[in-house]
Each structure stands twice: as structure tokens, then as C-alpha cells.
Amino acid sequence: MAIDRRVVSWMIVATLTAGLTAFTTVQALHRYHDLRTGWSWDLAYYNQWFWALTEGDGVLSVRPLASYGTEGPSIWKMNYLAPIRFILAPIYKAFPDPRTLLVIQNVMFWWLIPAAYTLVRSESKSEAVALSAVALVPLTPLLWPLVWNDFRELQLVFPFVLWAVQGVRSRRLRLTAAGVAGMLACRQEFAVVVASLAFLPAREPEDLSRKTVWRLVLFDVGLVWLLFGFFGYLKLMVGSYAPERYIDQFTGPKATIPQTLETAGDMLWNGAGGWPFFALFAPGAGVLALPWIWSLCNGRWALRLLSGESWHHVRYAAPMVSMLLAAGLVGYAQWANWLSRRWGGMFVLGLSWVLATILLTTGLNEVLTRMEGIPIAVGKDDVEPFWSFASQVGPDDGVLAAYEFTAPLSSRKLLCSYIMDANKPRGFPQLGPEFQWMFIRGKGLDPQIFVKQGFTIVYSGETLIVLRRPGAG
Numbered sequence: 001m002a003i004d005r006r007v008v009s010w011m012i013v014a015t016l017t018a019g020l021t022a023f024t025t026v027q028a029l030h031r032y033h034d035l036r037t038g039w040s041w042d043l044a045y046y047n048q049w050f051w052a053l054t055e056g057d058g059v060l061s062v063r064p065l066a067s068y069g070t071e072g073p074s075i076w077k078m079n080y081l082a083p084i085r086f087i088l089a090p091i092y093k094a095f096p097d098p099r100t101l102l103v104i105q106n107v108m109f110w111w112l113i114p115a116a117y118t119l120v121r122s123e124s125k126s127e128a129v130a131l132s133a134v135a136l137v138p139l140t141p142l143l144w145p146l147v148w149n150d151f152r153e154l155q156l157v158f159p160f161v162l163w164a165v166q167g168v169r170s171r172r173l174r175l176t177a178a179g180v181a182g183m184l185a186c187r188q189e190f191a192v193v194v195a196s197l198a199f200l201p202a203r204e205p206e207d208l209s210r211k212t213v214w215r216l217v218l219f220d221v222g223l224v225w226l227l228f229g230f231f232g233y234l235k236l237m238v239g240s241y242a243p244e245r246y247i248d249q250f251t252g253p254k255a256t257i258p259q260t261l262e263t264a265g266d267m268l269w270n271g272a273g274g275w276p277f278f279a280l281f282a283p284g285a286g287v288l289a290l291p292w293i294w295s296l297c298n299g300r301w302a303l304r305l306l307s308g309e310s311w312h313h314v315r316y317a318a319p320m321v322s323m324l325l326a327a328g329l330v331g332y333a334q335w336a337n338w339l340s341r342r343w344g345g346m347f348v349l350g351l352s353w354v355l356a357t358i359l360l361t362t363g364l365n366e367v368l369t370r371m372e373g374i375p376i377a378v379g380k381d382d383v384e385p386f387w388s389f390a391s392q393v394g395p396d397d398g399v400l401a402a403y404e405f406t407a408p409l410s411s412r413k414l415l416c417s418y419i420m421d422a423n424k425p426r427g428f429p430q431l432g433p434e435f436q437w438m439f440i441r442g443k444g445l446d447p448q449i450f451v452k453q454g455f456t457i458v459y460s461g462e463t464l465i466v467l468r469r470p471g472a473g
Contacts, residue, residue: 277356
């Protein structure tokens with residue numbers, strides 16, 4: 001009996017999705033073990049937030065900073081609006097560990113593969129065209145630093161953006177609602193994206209009244225979520241000044257126009273590969289990515305930063321990459337549709353696919369080469385000693401640690417760092433009796449200051465010094 005072509009296509013998509021998920025999940029767990037996560041202090045925050053919600057008393061000691069407020073100490077005081085955390089909380093409750101968050105990110109991130117497949121299939125009505133587009137997606141250069149960047153709500157949004165675009169283009173209410181709900185749950189930035197989808201043209205001709213209703217609903221949902229949902233939350237939980245300060249961070253000094261264009265050129269050529277070219281065949285979708293390209297490259301982040309410690313700020317590229325990928329997929333389908341009606345069209349489409357593969361592969365190689373310059377904070381010889389002593393830290397022990405050591409130590413009530421003043425415990429360098437352990441860098445802080453306070457140096461390596469107080473464990 002012949003197997004349905006769509007079943008075969010879904011088997012291919014499922015296999016690719018599962019393979020990519022397994023591959024990057026293993027990578028993430030290896031990086032976590034080697035203390036080479038994107039930014040351990042942020043992962044420590046997310047883990048302690050989930051731990052405090054499901055296992056603790058709802059109070060944070062890991063408190064990241066923003067220009068408009070500081071997280072916590074209550075878990076209900078957040079700088080961002082990301083309800084997806086509460087959806088994921090039951091999973092964390094079953095497996096309370098930082099690695100759970102890493103696995104969640106890698107699983108949800110690669111849902112973009114089936115989302116890309118359904119988007120292109122709905123646009124082209126062709127299984128072959130959809131599968132050929134899906135084969136290009138994993139080659140997208142910027143997807144890799146994004147999926148490697150620990151756990152962040154911004155980076156969970158990709159499948160929801162693609163589903164929302166598919167739903168709006170096909171005027172499918174339930175799919176649109178699911179995509180929009182997922183986008184709004186993944187941080188407030190996507191409220192602006194949702195509002196912009198009001199201007200995404202439908203795939204088929206429609207009457208003016210239907211178009212008006214879709215536009216009004218999408219625009220109003222995005223605007224209301226931003227103004228009343230996010231800004232209302234900030235005003236209530238952070239302070240009346242918070243919304244204004246949040247806006248101020250986008251109005252400060254900016255790069256010049258030549259600098260912005262240079263950064264954008266590098267971002268698009270090496271970071272996005274062939275997708276900007278395909279987006280030209282879907283201008284109604286491609287234009288929605290332009291504001292995100294400009295805002296990102298106008299001083300917020302640049303691709304050259306992949307070579308340094310601040311590479312983890314690649315998360316700010318998520319709105320741009322998701323919208324550009326969506327536009328590129330729609331454009332690829334439109335290009336295939338146009339070619340299908342012309343003699344030799346499939347040959348031209350195949351040639352286009354090969355050229356896109358070359359562009360994407362070249363950009364991916366450039367991205368990976370740049371990431372080789374990321375400094376290694378913890379030496380190999382100090383990794384196993386760290387885990388040996390970290391396993392001895394009791395659940396009620398207070399810990400002071402350098403940022404790079406914090407994520408594995410964050411499933412507890414008291415964890416502080418000493419690098420930035422805002423994260424130092426009160427009275428530092430004097431530490432109260434609530435602190436029993438210290439995991440500090442090999443250089444930069446004199447351990448003898450703490451030996452005089454009753455600590456004992458139990459390990460001293462090139463990049464790690466461990467101190468312990470009597471009664472710990």
C-alpha cells in the first residue's frame with residue numbers, strides 16, 4: 001500500500017526536529033557541565049526564580065539589573081512580562097534543576113522546524129517546496145548562537161511567530177490565536193510584533209470589512225498588551241517611574257547612519273544568509289522586519305560581539321531573526337509559485353536553493369569562527385573540582401560566587417555575587433554567618449580577607465578558589 005506523501009513529509013520533518021533537538025540539548029548539557037553557559041548569572045536567576053516559585057519561599061537573592069528596575073526580591077517583581085514561565089512551572093516542579101530549563105529551551109526552539117514546514121506548505125501548496133525550505137532553516141547562522149544561549153523567554157518565540165504569520169496570512173483564527181498568545185507569553189517586545197501583523201496582507205483576496213476587522217483586532221491586542229499589560233505591570237510592581245525609564249533606554253545615544261548600515265549589512269549577510277533575498281519576494285512580510293533590523297543595529301547589538309563575553313546579548317536579535325525568517329519563508333514559497341508556472345522554473349528554483357545554501361553556509365561558518373573568540377572563564381582543570389565541592393553545598397548554605405559559577409549553585413535561598421556592587425551582600429567584604437561557601441575567581445579577590453573571617457581555603461586553582469566555613473554542608 002502506498003504511503004501518503006504528506007505522512008512521509010511529516011516523518012522527515014519529525015526526524016529533523018528530533019535530531020536537532022537531541023544534538024543541541026547534548027551540547028547544552030556539556031556546556032553546562034564545563035561551566036561555559038552563555039551567562040551563568042542569568043541562568044542562575046531563571047533557575048532560582050522557578051525554584052523559589054515551586055520549592056522555596058518566593059524570595060530571590062539573584063537579582064539581575066535593568067535601567068528601569070531591579071528584579072525581586074519577590075518573584076512577583078520582574079522587569080519583564082513573560083507569562084510563559086507559569087506554563088513551564090509544572091515541568092520544572094517535576095524536575096527542579098537548571099538543566100531542565102536548558103532542555104526546555106532546546107525542545108521548544110526547534111519546534112520552528114514543523115512551524116516552517118506548515119508555513120511554506122500553506123503558501124506553496126507543495127510538499128516538495130516546503131521540505132526544501134525546511135532543509136535551509138537549520139543553516140540559518142544566527143539560529144545557532146540563539147539556541148546555545150541558555151534559557152531565555154525571548155528565544156522560545158520562533159515557532160509562535162511562524163504560526164502567527166501562517167494564521168494571519170491564511171486567516172485561520174485558531175492558529176493565529178495560538179501563535180499570538182505564544183508570542184505575547186514570551187516577553188513584551190512581541191506585543192509590538194503582534195500589532196505589526198495587522199499590516200501583513202492575507203494570502204488570498206478578501207473584502208475590505210474582513211481585512212479591517214483583522215487589522216483592528218491584531219493592532220489592538222498588541223497595543224493593549226504593551227500599554228496596559230506590560231506598562232501597567234511595571235507601574236504596579238516596579239514603580240510609577242518604570243514605564244518612562246523603559247522607554248528611555250530606546251531613546252539614548254545611537255550609532256550614526258553609516259555605522260548602523262555597516263552593522264546591518266554584516267548582520268544580514270553573515271547572520272541571515274539568503275533569507276533577506278527571499279524576503280524580497282514577499283515585501284508585505286519583509287517590511288515588518290525592517291524596524292527590528294534598524295533598532296538592533298542602531299546600537300543595541302552587533303554581530304561582531306559574538307567574539308566576546310557579551311555574545312549572550314544575541315537574545316536581542318530574536319525579534320529580528322524570527323520576523324526575517326518568517327518573511328524569507330513566505331518569499332521562498334512565493335518565488336516557487338511564480339517559477340512553477342514557467343518553463344524551466346523548477347531548475348531555477350533548484351539553483352536558487354543551491355545559492356541560498358552557499359550563502360547560509362558561508363554565514364554560518366563566519367558566525368562559528370567569530371564565536372571561537374569567546375573567552376573561556378573557567379579552566380578545564382578547575383571544572384571537576386568545582387563539581388566536587390558544589391555537590392557538598394547544603395540546601396540551606398549561603399553561597400558567594402563569581403558569576404560564572406552561579407547557575408549550578410542557584411537552587412537555594414541565598415546566592416550572591418561580588419563582581420557588581422548591586423549583587424554584593426550587605427557589608428561586603430564582611431560576610432555574615434549565613435554564608436558558608438565561596439566560589440571565587442583565581443584572581444581579583446584576596447582570599448585572605450575571608451580566611452580571617454573563619455573561612456578555610458579548600459581548593460585553589462588557576463581560575464577557581466573554593467572557601468568553606470565550619471558548619472557548612
